Amino acid sequence: MIGTITLNPAVDRRYNIDELAKNTVKRTEDYHASAGGKGLNVSRVIKLLEEDVCAFGFLGGNTGDFIRSEIKKIDIIDKFTDVCGTTRTCLNIIDSNGDNIEVLEKGPSISEDDKNKFIEEFKNEVENLDIITISGSLPKGIDIDIYSEIIEIAASKGKKVILDTSGDVLLENLKSKPFLVKPNKEELENITKIKLDSEAAIKMAAYKILSKGAQNIAISLGSNGMYFFGEEGNFKVDIPKVDVSNTVGSGDSSVAGFAYSISKGKTIDQALKYANACGMSNATLKGTGQIDMEQVNELIEKIIVRKI
Numbered sequence: 001m002i003g004t005i006t007l008n009p010a011v012d013r014r015y016n017i018d019e020l021a022k023n024t025v026k027r028t029e030d031y032h033a034s035a036g037g038k039g040l041n042v043s044r045v046i047k048l049l050e051e052d053v054c055a056f057g058f059l060g061g062n063t064g065d066f067i068r069s070e071i072k073k074i075d076i077i078d079k080f081t082d083v084c085g086t087t088r089t090c091l092n093i094i095d096s097n098g099d100n101i102e103v104l105e106k107g108p109s110i111s112e113d114d115k116n117k118f119i120e121e122f123k124n125e126v127e128n129l130d131i132i133t134i135s136g137s138l139p140k141g142i143d144i145d146i147y148s149e150i151i152e153i154a155a156s157k158g159k160k161v162i163l164d165t166s167g168d169v170l171l172e173n174l175k176s177k178p179f180l181v182k183p184n185k186e187e188l189e190n191i192t193k194i195k196l197d198s199e200a201a202i203k204m205a206a207y208k209i210l211s212k213g214a215q216n217i218a219i220s221l222g223s224n225g226m227y228f229f230g231e232e233g234n235f236k237v238d239i240p241k242v243d244v245s246n247t248v249g250s251g252d253s254s255v256a257g258f259a260y261s262i263s264k265g266k267t268i269d270q271a272l273k274y275a276n277a278c279g280m281s282n283a284t285l286k287g288t289g290q291i292d293m294e295q296v297n298e299l300i301e302k303i304i305v306r307k308i
């Protein structure tokens with residue numbers, strides 16, 4: 001079973017309208033609400049890979065109840081900690097020209113008590129988990145190095161952690177030696193301040209992150225595939241072209257592909273193929289955090305992993 005951690009989940013609400021305009025009232029029948037947050041995308045994709053998932057984090061209020069009911073429908077094991085306050089809603093209003101406006105709530109502040117309850121919940125379960133993924137930003141009230149605390153608890157039981165976050169939160173938590181980090185190119189550029197305009201520059205930036213503690217690093221490059229630097233060597237993943245529909249959640253799908261294949265003891269070559277095939281499949285589909293297993297299996301045959 002794979003554990004996923006989403007400390008800052010959200011209800012994602014999408015409204016499609018004819019045209020965005022100031023000071024108007026719009027009516028629509030084209031709207032949708034889903035359980036959002038990067039870790040919940042990871043959880044959904046792991047379920048689609050037919051592996052059991054146990055999801056941890058903080059949920060509160062009626063939006064929290066909505067997320068609980070959505071994850072229950074797809075048999076994700078709910079280990080979320082109940083908090084006071086209301087889980088945030090992220091609003092996306094899209095018009096027929098493709099213009100959109102996003103409104104992101106800040107979400108509830110987490111108390112010390114709730115944080116301790118979450119840590120206890122995680123400690124109680126960690127032995128049942130094959131691998132753990134940590135995704136996304138931190139809610140208010142939570143110290144920046146909480147991810148290190150989680151990684152150290154996991155390590156004390158011999159469990160690997162994939163850490164997918166960005167900026168200072170990523171930098172600050174490298175010291176706890178996560179098994180794998182997966183920034184995209186822009187995120188790596190931001191934290192290393194190195195312009196990533198060549199393979200040599202990407203390698204230099206990757207080694208900077210490895211020197212700070214990460215055991216392995218995968219750098220995702222959208223339609224250009226991925227680089228990987230780590231204990232089993234350095235690799236470039238070349239991927240075929242696909243018809244793209246929605247790339248939101250592709251990085252999360254890659255994390256799910258990694259977690260799944262590592263938990264199954266697959267080789268690094270296979271893990272990189274799964275990670276990219278899941279990201280690609282998500283990119284071809286309309287939904288966020290969705291893959292098609294048949295397509296994933298076809299794509300795996302077409303992806304090339306080169307040692308560099």
Ligand code: ADP
Nearest residue numbers: 184220221222223225247250251276279280283
């Ligand atoms: P993030 O969502 O974290 O920015 P990426 O956009 O780099 O991550 O996507 C992760 C993976 O998904 C890529 O390494 C690639 O395998 C696949 N992918 C993403 N965008 C595309 C695309 N436009 N075409 C084909 N594959 C894609």
